[in-house]
Every structure is written in C-alpha cells, then in structure tokens.
Amino acid sequence: MKELQKMINSSTQDVKVRDLQIVSKNDCKTLKEGEEEKTKSYSALCCFLQSPTTENIEQLALLEQKVDQVIHQNTPIRVLHRRPLASRPRCIHRMSAHTHSEGDNRLFTLHLCTQAGTYVKEFVHGDFGRTKPSLRDFVGAEVDILSLDVESVDVKWPPAITD
Secondary structure (H helix, E strand, O other), X not given: OHHHHHHHHHHXXXXXXXXXXXXXXXXXXXXXXXXXXXXXXXXXXXXXXOOOOHHHHHHHHHHHHOOOXXXXXXXXXXXXXXXXXXXXXXXXXXXXXXXXXXXXXXXXXXXXXXXXXXXXXXHHHXXXXXXXXXXXXXXXXXXXXXXXXXXXXXXXXXXXXXX
C-alpha cells in the first residue's frame, strides 16, 4: 500500500493520498456507526429568487453569528421514495455568506459546516416548510441553491499510519 501511495502522489500535483490502507468490514461498520459525529463543510452557490432588499443582505452578513443552530428536517420530498418519513434534528455548526460583486446581485456563496446527515439543499430553500428554520427563514427571502460542493468531511478515520 505504501508503494501504491508513493506512485499516486508522484504522478500528480492535483491530489495527495495519505494513510492508504486496507480496511476490514468491521472498520467500515465502525465508520458507519460514527456517522453522526462527523462534520462536513460545504460551499454552495445560491440565489435570491427576487432582487434582495438591504435587509436581506444585512441578514446574510449576520449568518456568522448563528453558531450551532439546531434545525429540524423532515425527510425531504426528493428522497421520500427511498427513505422513511422521519423528523431529524441536525446542527449547523457554522455558516457565512458573501455576495458576488460582479453580475447578478441575487447571487451569493454560502459556506456551511454541518453535522453529517444534514440535507443542505433543503436547508437552503426550506423544502416547502419541511426544514425549520431554513436559510430562507434566516434571511427573510426565498432562496434557492444552484450548485453544491463538499469541501471536506471531517472524521478521524482510518487511523493514521505511523512509519
């Protein structure tokens, strides 16, 4: 595995691999059990559905003050066909947003750090009131999400390999 890791790391500057190892089925089970403790960081391109008011923009700036916000999410409509109907509390650990100075004044980028299992798209637009509170509630306007990128999954697994 060390040789494979060296080969990958020497072949490109775009990605680096560390602690490459074979894991057992039990290790995967342990990872799945710890899913609730993981945090994920996201970057989302969002937009106001109408031109934002000064108050909407001010509310975006205040998102940084909302730390460890507990939200309640019913199973989203888009996954209801494959998941049971349930209400789940989830934590938005941190969030911030910045507007785009060029082009459409309705666009902004949202940065989030959330508890694993949070339905981020539904947090943004509210999913017809199925997520409370939602970003829509925080900024006082209808918003939607155009793209979503996972920036990191923060979990200490698999164990680090020491040389």
